[in-house]
Amino acid sequence: MKKAGLVVIVTHAITANKVLNKPALPTQHAMLEVVGLYCYPIKSCGRVTLTKCDITPMGLVGDRQWMLVDDQGVFLSQRTLPIMGLIDISLNQSNHHLTLNAPDMPTLTVTPEQTTGYMSVIVWKDHVKAEVAETHINDWFSEYLNQPCRLVRFGQTSQRLVDPEFTNGNKQVAFADGFPLLVTHMSTLEQLNQQLQAQNHPHVTMQRFRPNIVVKSDLKPQDEYRWDSIYNQQFKIDLVKPCSRCLVTNLDPKTASKTGNTVLSTLAQRHRLNNKAIFGINGISNQSGAITLGDQLEIHYQNTTEDQLTSK
Known part of the structure; x- marks a missing residue:
């Protein structure tokens, strides 16, 4: 047996x-x-290792506040783009600034203030109003992933229910x-x-x-x-x-x-x-x-x- x-x-x-x-x-x-x-500041990208963090009903502060979407607004992930996991992220826990590095790419800084306008994005079955990152940030990700994409942020007016x-x-x-x-x-x-x-x-x-x-x-x-x-x-x-x-x-x-x-x-x-x-x-x-x-x-x-x- x-x-x-x-x-x-x-x-x-x-x-x-x-x-x-x-x-x-x-x-x-x-x-x-x-x-x-x-925490993973950008969905499906690199992790940030913490020794201490604030925890809230929305999770660890800074976790998955950003997400990459295609030209239709649908979220991107390692399921179809494994190299997203190679985007290394450093997080400043006091001001939530991100420093990004990826193979054969220059260093990129992303801050919560670097957004312009809103768009509707889709994550699984949910439609969410999200803030859109500035053009030069989107260009960096599009070059690395070799496809058009945009970085979006879960903003103060964004809503998504469990x-x-x-x-x-x-x-x-x-x-x-x-x-x-x-x-x-x-x-x-x-x-x-x-x-x-x-x-x-x-x-x-x-x-x-x-x-x-x-x-x-x-x-x-x-x-x-x-x-x-x-x-x-x-x-x-x-x-x-x-x-x-x-x-x-x-x-x-x-x-x-x-x-x-x-x-x-x-x-x-x-x-x-x-x-x-x-x-x-x-x-x-x-x-x-x-x-x-x-x-x-x-x-x-x-x-x-x-x-x-x-x-x-």
């Missing part, structure tokens, strides 16, 4: 989810440590795929790397999954899919939906090159929810506060029901 994790159905506070490989119940006083903080199925009110998100925050768990990455090693695939880093907050604990892999919220005295993050995964997980973030389909196929087989590959869990903070590397967080668990229990 093959050994594998448990298959269960977990009832979330908001929606019912099927979660594979449910670990055993942890101790009641399990704690998490924040070991990674990242899917109301997963919220108890009118929660906003900027240009992230669907939710303000993504939390990942080191134990689950370690499990994935063991599964990849068994298939002679090199280990992958957490950057394959573009998280905002990375936590570590003594808990078992995939325990995060049973967390209802994580919190400390500064803030509380409601964890509302496991994050489904796409072909970007097959890209090496250092080179933007494809590394086969092993990562995504392993997620689809061993980290699966409703027939979709998952890794990490989306969240929304209900308060504003500061988050810092080394912070200790407590866990509030979901109420769970075990309707099905099998080994695989």
Whole structure:
């Protein structure tokens, strides 16, 4: 008989989810440590590594406030343009100025003030009124990506709601795929790397999954899919939906090159929810506060029901 994790159905506070490989119940006083903080000022471009950041109901301050769109106003991403991931970004956290570098391109500075006019843009199913960057900025991106494009900003008059199925009110998100925050768990990455090693695939880093907050604990892999919220005295993050995964997980973030389909196929087989590959869990903070590397967080668990229990 093959050994594998448990298959269960977990009832979330908001929606019912099927979660594979449910670990055993942890101790009641399990704690998490924040070991990674990242924001991505321009959607699908390079990350900024943080030691401390303000957190708000719209996510980490500065995260995905900018986005690239094509000449039809539709958002661009690494799904079709992997080299977007090679755009290196430095963020000045006090004035939100960006310094950009990309292969064979001059350094570019982008500031919130460098916008002129508005346009309607499309990110997934949402139409958003966004500020448009100045012409010389758009020319820089168009040259690098070898196609016409524009950089747009989520401005003060921009509005985009999180899917109301997963919220108890009118929660906003900027240009992230669907939710303000993504939390990942080191134990689950370690499990994935063991599964990849068994298939002679090199280990992958957490950057394959573009998280905002990375936590570590003594808990078992995939325990995060049973967390209802994580919190400390500064803030509380409601964890509302496991994050489904796409072909970007097959890209090496250092080179933007494809590394086969092993990562995504392993997620689809061993980290699966409703027939979709998952890794990490989306969240929304209900308060504003500061988050810092080394912070200790407590866990509030979901109420769970075990309707099905099998080994695989």
